[in-house]
Amino acid sequence: MEAENRRGLVTIRSSFPETVTEIEDLPIPMPDGTRLSARVWMPQSAKAKPVPAVLEYIPYRKRDGTLPRDELMHPYVAGHGYACIRVDIRGNGDSDGLMEDEYSAQELQDACDVIGWLARQDWCSGAVGMMGKSWGGFNCLQTAFLQPPALKAVISVYSTTDRFADDIHFKGGALLGENFGWGSVMLSYSSRPADPMLRNGWREDWLKRLVAEPFLAPRWAAHQTRDAYWKHGSICEDWDRMTVPILSIGGWNDNYMNTVAKLLEGAKGPVKGIIGPWVHQYPHTAVPGPRIGFLQLAIRWWDRWLKGIPNGAEDDPALRAYMLHSAPPDPSAAHRDGHWIAEAEWPSRRVSRRVLPVSDAGLGLAGPLSSRVCTPQHLGMAAGEFFPMGLNAEMAGDQRADDALSVCFDGPPLTGPLELLGAARLTLRLASDKPLAFVVARLCDVAPDGSSTRIAHGILNLCHRHSAESPQPMRPGVAEDVVVVLDQMGYRLAAGHRLRLALSTTYWPFVWPSPEAAVLTLMQASLDLPVHRGSEEEWTPPQAETATPWAHRVLREGKSGRRIESDLIAGTHALVVEEDTGDTENLGHGLVTGETTTERWEIGADPLSARAAITWEQRLSRGDWRVRTRAETVMTASATHLRMQATLTAWEGDQVVFRRDWDEEVARHFV
Structure with a gap:
């Protein structure tokens, strides 16, 4: 039974402490007359005994788009004494109005107005929480930044604190392929009409929506510096405003894994972080397993901050992370072996820095470095998606093919396990023969059979080597020092495995290629690793549960x-x-x-x-x-x-x- 639990079986619950009633389509009026459409689940007794409200606010259509996952989550939480409100952002789903952009000032003002409206309802206690994944994870942090009085806590899953540094548009200043991919997605997603069963004037509204539909990919790509466009909605611009308690959740197989550490290090209010092995799905349904009881953890968070129940949530470990173990690469992995660790504080005192030299002889070996990096344009086919969603080979696969096209530096076989927790930093002294170029660093676990599993990667547009706000082209032939910060990781390499550093100047289609094939000449390099002192199982999360599908x-x-x-x-x-x-x-x-x-x-x-x-x-x-x-x-x-x-x-x-x-x-x- 324990083995089954670790593999993340899901228990379906059909009865709860409170009997739940549903409002299929509740109109929420905005000050400008626009009506936002909400679906609501709440205890039947809420009008007699008001309850806190929990808001999820996204553009992905409550009527059909997110309905399957909504029905697993919101009735469950409502059954434990909350009013759960799932709202379509204006211009999407069954809501009125027109969409402008992601995280627009209007979107965030609407969020504040919705929160204020919820707090005034006779079935609401006046306390409101906000939660969400991805877009909803972003805007609940951004709304917390605006400090609406009734917002008392948030749960943010797979989000970012910096829209330029850690979203689907740019990474290390390099233009991501997903910028175009997600622009295409949103052009499609927002083109659908409201449900005629709910809207008599659906057709007229639909045609207005289509006429106003933005194609956002060019707009995003035009902002190639960390300018005011990206600073809007980036909560790292003023950490002092982040005082609302935050539960932040990330996944090692999702490219929003850096946010948990940044919130723990920057936010002024209470923050707790959980990072699992997951792709871009809620942790009670996500792969790779083990899944966990996200809904029970959410209720614990809401009980503490929305109801004031002294359950000790504020004393939980700062970071609970799943330490992945060495395993054969599998882009469709349903489960990953590993163990849960609990760090009382972050940064953790159990993590020390180990600097390894990089030389022509390999990783961790002293000596001269005179390598040239100019990789084929198609390198990167095994990179996987920016945010994988499931089991359709979307995660990073075997890196051997990409490694063979890269410049690789291997360490010696490990004599014992090596645990890594945190972000590695690669320092390079290099020269580029082209003004525009980028470098990709991948850290890989190479098994004795030669298979290569990606642990983490980092990308730096060399124009951004000194500043993301004021980038400058490289001066061809002039050597400079640059630092590539790799993504956060939690990984235990097995004895007998090798640690590999793979460098490339291409990463298709993850990164859009530079206009010319650049040659980087390396003169010096070192890799700074976050080495954990070693751990065993330190946390047993609750087993995953949901409401009826x-x-x-x-x-x-x-x-x-x-x-x-x-x-x-x-x-x-x-x-x-x-x-x-x-x-x-x-x-x-x-x-x-x-x-x-x-x-x-x-x-x-x-x-x-x-x-x-x-x-x-x-x-x-x-x-x-x-x-x-x-x-x-x-x-x-x-x-x-x-x-x-x-x-x-x-x-x-x-x-x-x-x-x-x-x-x-x-x-x-x-x-």
């Missing part, structure tokens, strides 16, 4: 594909992703939904041959009513500009009711 019927099964294609004649390499969810009917309100996407990320020997093409189709129907949207996007680049094209088409039945084309160019200043 949603009632649905699969009308057409979905399918997925992910492959690498190489054209031996053309010399091109492509990562191809295909996802079809099938079509599913909600047995509660009859809405049938489905989506299909294809992605092709192709590149040849020339960095200017890079091309990304993405198509998203969304389908909604009920009875004779049927709508469909398709977003088709393409990104290419010249030496001086990035070019992003898009077409958005909408159908009602078989008739095209809307079509719009975008063709935008963004000057390449630092990418």
Whole structure:
């Protein structure tokens, strides 16, 4: 039974301390007259005995998009004495208004207004908590920064404190492929109408929404410095404002793993952090296992800060982290072996710094360094997604193929286990022959059989070597010192394994390539590692539990594909992703939904041959009513500009009711 629990089996609960009632569509008025749509779960007794409110506020459609996960979470928490409110951001789902951008000033003001409105309801005690994952994790931190009086605590899952440094747009100042990918996603996601069952004027509102729909990828890519655009919504701009208690959760297989440490180090109010092995899903449903009882932990947090119950949550360890153990690489891992550790404080006194020299002889070996790094453009196919969502080979795979194309420095076989907890720092003295270039550092666990598992990676656009706010091109041929900070990690290498440092100047399609193939000449290097003194199991999380899953019927099964294609004649390499969810009917309100996407990320020997093409189709129907949207996007680049094209088409039945084309160019200043 213990082994089964560690693998994260989920217990479904159908009865709770409180009987729950649901409001399918509650309008929340904004000061400007816009009405936001909310779905609410609360105890039946709430009007007689008011309860705290817990808000989740995102653009991903409560009626169909996040409904499966909403029904696992919110009735469960409501059944323990809370009003859970799931709100669609304006311009999305069943809410009125138009969407402008992610984390806009309007979005955050709406959040404050919603919180104030909730606190005034006769079923609310006046205390409000805010929680969310990804977008919702971002905006609950950003709303806490604004300090609305009724907001008493937040739970932020997979989020960031710095929109430029740690989001899907740039990493180390390098332009991420996901900037274009997520821009394509949002063009598709926000193109869908409200449900006609809830909105009589759905069609007029839908056409207004389509006309105003922004294609955000070019806008994001145009801000190539850490300017005012990115500082807005970056809570690290003023840590003194972060006084609300925060429970921060991250995952080692998600690229938002740095936030927990930054909040622990920067925020002024109480902060507790949990980092597990997970991809970009809530920890009670995520892979790789073990899953944990996120909902029980959330209720403990809310009980302490929203109800004032003295349960000791403020005395929990500062950081609870899952120490991954050496394992064969698996991009679809359902489970990862490891153990939970608990750090009373962060930074931890149990972590010391160990500086290893990097030389031509290897990692940890003294001697001269005279390596040249100029890697093929298609290196990076095993990098995985920026935020993997599940088991469709989205996590980082075996790094051997990428290692073979990189410049690698291996350490000797370990005579005993080596535990790493924190962020490694790579210091390089190098010269570039091109003004625009970036360097990627991957830390890998190399097993005796030669398989290579990525532990962490770090990326630095060399234009940002001194400043993200005022970048400067490299001076060709001039040696400079640069520091690459790798992502946070929690990893135990087994005895007999080797630690590998792999360097590259390319990382496709994770990073958009530089305009010219750069050659980096290395003169000196050292790797500063966060070495943990060693640990065993120190925390036993509660077993995962949920409420009853949603009632649905699969009308057409979905399918997925992910492959690498190489054209031996053309010399091109492509990562191809295909996802079809099938079509599913909600047995509660009859809405049938489905989506299909294809992605092709192709590149040849020339960095200017890079091309990304993405198509998203969304389908909604009920009875004779049927709508469909398709977003088709393409990104290419010249030496001086990035070019992003898009077409958005909408159908009602078989008739095209809307079509719009975008063709935008963004000057390449630092990418």
